[in-house]
Amino acid sequence: MTEYPTADVLVVGSGIAGCAAALAAARDGADVLVATKAERPEQTSSDWAQGGIATTRGDPESLKADILDASDGEADPEAVDVLVEDAADAVEDVLVDTLDVPFDEAGDGFDFAREAAHSEERILHVDASTGQHVLRPFLSFLDERDGVRIAEDTAALDLITDEGRVCGALLDRDPETGESSTTGVPAFAGSTVLATGGIGSLYRRSTNPAGATGDGVAMAALAGADVEDAEYVQFHPTAYDDADPFLLSEAVRGEGALLRNADGERFMPDYHEAAELAPRDVVARAVARERAATGEVTLDVSPLDFAGDFPDLAATCESRGVDWESGIPVAPCEHFLCGGVDVDSEGRASLDRLFAVGECARTGVHGANRLASTSLLEGLVWGLRAGEAATGRDPAVVEPPELLDRDPDLPAGFAEEKFHRLRRVMDEYVGLRRSESDLKRAQSVLRRLKGEVDAYVRTRTARDLYELRNAAVTGLLVARAAGENEQSAGCHYRAEEPVDAGH
Incomplete structure (x- = not known):
């Protein structure tokens, strides 16, 4: 049989969940291949994450209560237990000790922020661009790590299955040479970890980067894996109201920004007792209603030092010609898939040797609505768990599926x-x-x-x-x-x- 690329663990995707899985597997001595269609780092959702990463601050029960409440009662309490129990160690181990992420500080400690539906200040952040300060050093660290190969600009086309187990994936490029293939390149692995991100490209307006086309969910479903809670698509309430939106982090409302309709009225107290800090689904629907009724909703940042507290967002506004001093026009925008490939506490899917982590996975943590700044934490925790659980299996090389090399050009447009x-x-x-x-x-x-x-x-x-x-x-x-x-x-x-x- 022809020799094909092999690895102990194949990770498809390079956001925080995929990087965490690769790190954990490599720490366990596995040979890891990361295949990602992103050309790093800007094309991953993790890099676009603004607000930060939720922590327990020594009180996991408080964070658990907030997650369950924000989920509208649909989260799995046992899954939330896994998240909050692992949170402190995972953040300390990877983000603080290994990557030395420069989280904002205040006095002698971290500057913890508060976001919507959180009962206290517990969000670690770097200004309002936390994702890039986590992901970029993470990728650089893995570049230097023995046992990890990263194949960029390499898309997984389909999962390779044999008798109910997943044996790897068919790629559009050779991960060793980078050469594209008209018939596909099978990469075989002992275990395959899907970490492909979200579904933002299914909507005209999304906070996701281009290419968030639900690849992991679709490939897993087509291979026969269970998918759950797919109806729970979260819309962020405060994205810039434009065909090319950018996200205005909930941390801005956490610091005191207010939502006003076209008549200048602050309306959120009429919708929820927590007003601007209500759960995302409540705020998003309220913003949509007020836009429909009055024509516009703006985020009033005058109660805070916007340029001082959020210099990156202020710079983005200025570069886009947005006069933030007069209020920033906002509208709901597709943001996050709360469901996905159904997995257990270690990221195992219903198909043998298949794992899923990050936004493409349904761990049960988010239920019907994700609590702000839990996505990076979930990706980190489940990535580490899945990476460790995925090791210890030899690659199974089977007869690969092969694409027909026929008329590679699609009809124009x-x-x-x-x-x-x-x-x-x-x-x-x-x-x-x-x-x-x-x-x-x-x-x-x-x-x-x-x-x-x-x-x-x-x-x-x-x-x-x-x-x-x-x-x-x-x-x-x-x-x-x-x-x-x-x-x-x-x-x-x-x-x-x-x-x-x-x-």
Whole structure:
């Protein structure tokens, strides 16, 4: 049989969850291959993370209570226990001792911030650009780590399976040489860890980087793995109101910024007792309602020293021509998938030798709505757990799937036109508010779209085609789950039910 790339552990994705998995596996003596379609670091969601990383500050029960409350009662208490019990050690070990992340300080200790739905100040941060200060040194550290190879600009097209187990993934480039392939390059591994990030590219406006097309969720589902809670798509309430949005961290509201409608009225106290610091789903729906009723919502940063407290955000505003002193126009924007590939406390999926971590995984921590600044923490904790659990298996080299080398060029504009259609459907029918009729329409359109894409899949390795396939599959999973769940909870809101400020 032809010699193919092999590794003890194959990690697909290079955000904080993938990096943590690679680190833990390498510490355990495994040979690790990280395949990522990102050209680092800006193309990973972790690098875009603003607010920070939640910690327990010696009180895990308090953090657990806030997570469960924000989840609208849908989080798995046992999964939350895993998160809060591992949080302090994981942050201290990796972010403080290993990477020496320069978290902001105040006096003799860290400058802990507070964000929406948190009962106390517990967020470690670096200004409002924490993600890049974590991910960039993490990737640099792994570059120098023995036993870890990182193949950038390398997409996983499909999982390789054999008799119910996952044996690796078919890649669009040779991870050793970087050369692209028209028939795919199989990479075999003892275990495969999916860490592919979110689904922002399914919507026209998202806080995710380009390329967040639900790859891990789709590949796992197509291979037969269980996917759960896909209906819980979180929309961040305060993204700049523009076709090209940027995120305004909840830390800004945590420091005192207020939301006002076009009439200048502060409206959040009418929707929730916590006002601007209510759970994200509540604030997002309130912002949407006020925009619809009055025409605009702005984030009033006059109560704080915006330029002094958030220099990176102030610089972004200035570079975009936004006069933040007059209020920053904001609107809800797709932000985070709370569900995904169903995994246990060590990241194991329902298929043998398959693991999933980070945003593409459904650990049970987030339930129906994610608490602010828990995504980096969840990715770190489950990445470390999965990386360690994934070791100890030899690569199983089987007969690989092979793409036909036939007409590698797609019809002109095919993927672009289909993506435009997919995003329109997701925005109109599977957005912040949903109804039974809209969800049925979405499923019908997405099924037809998937059928059109399937006519080309397996005949070429065009990355944009596979991203479109993955987006269509994931969109259909979201729409189906939303259609099956008739009860509003957290960020899944069924509009045919009576409007309620808490839902």
